[in-house]
Amino acid sequence: MKISLNSIKMVSLGIVLAFLLGGCSSGSSDTSSGGGSSSEVSLDGGDSSVTSSGDSLGTLSVYLTDAPTDEVSSVNVYITGLTVKRSGASVERFSNDVGLIDLLTLRNSSLLMAEKNVRAGDYEFIRVELDQSRSNVIDKSTGETLPLKIPSEEIKVNGRFVVPTDGFTNIVLDFDADKSLVKLGNGNWLLKPVIVKK
DSSP states (O other), X not given: OXXXXXXXXXXXXXXXXXXXXXXXXXXXXXXXXXXXXXOOBOTTSSBTTOOOGGGOEEEEEEEEEEEOOSSEEEEEEEEEEEEXXXXXXXXXXXXXXXXXXXXXXXXXXXXXXXXXXXXXXXXEEEEEEEOGGGOEEEETTTOOEEXXXXXXXXEEEEEEEEXXXXXXXXXXXXXXXXXXXXXXXXXXXXXOXXXXXX
């Protein structure tokens, strides 16, 4: 059988083209599959797998201060804990056993009670928990230590606040001892807390 030179050239060209096209097709398949090593990135520069801001954290600091009173020399309250309520979530424990605090030592200053990383977002209130059995007042005229009655042993401080992602929020609870203390007929004292969030 007679085979012309032109036929040989055409067959060789076909083989070369088939090889080149096959290589390009294989490379395109690897790129589309990602090779198992690349991750999808959203337009804002974050990983597309991060879809909820609820896991973002910010720092919340809670301070206590006090307005003055002239009737007693000390108002000692034992704070057993602090809780906070984030919008759409349940009440969360923020701090345990803050301890005994003499409110009258905070007239011109504030005390950091607790600082903690919490979930970022909108918050509805802070609740201060007290222990009546470990709280007392000291009478200014006699120096006598008297029991301090605290009916509910907790103070819910309403007032919304925001903890920003990677940011800081400082809350100051102003405990007005002068408005909070009520002297009973038996000489003891009742605490009806008046606290303002600043």
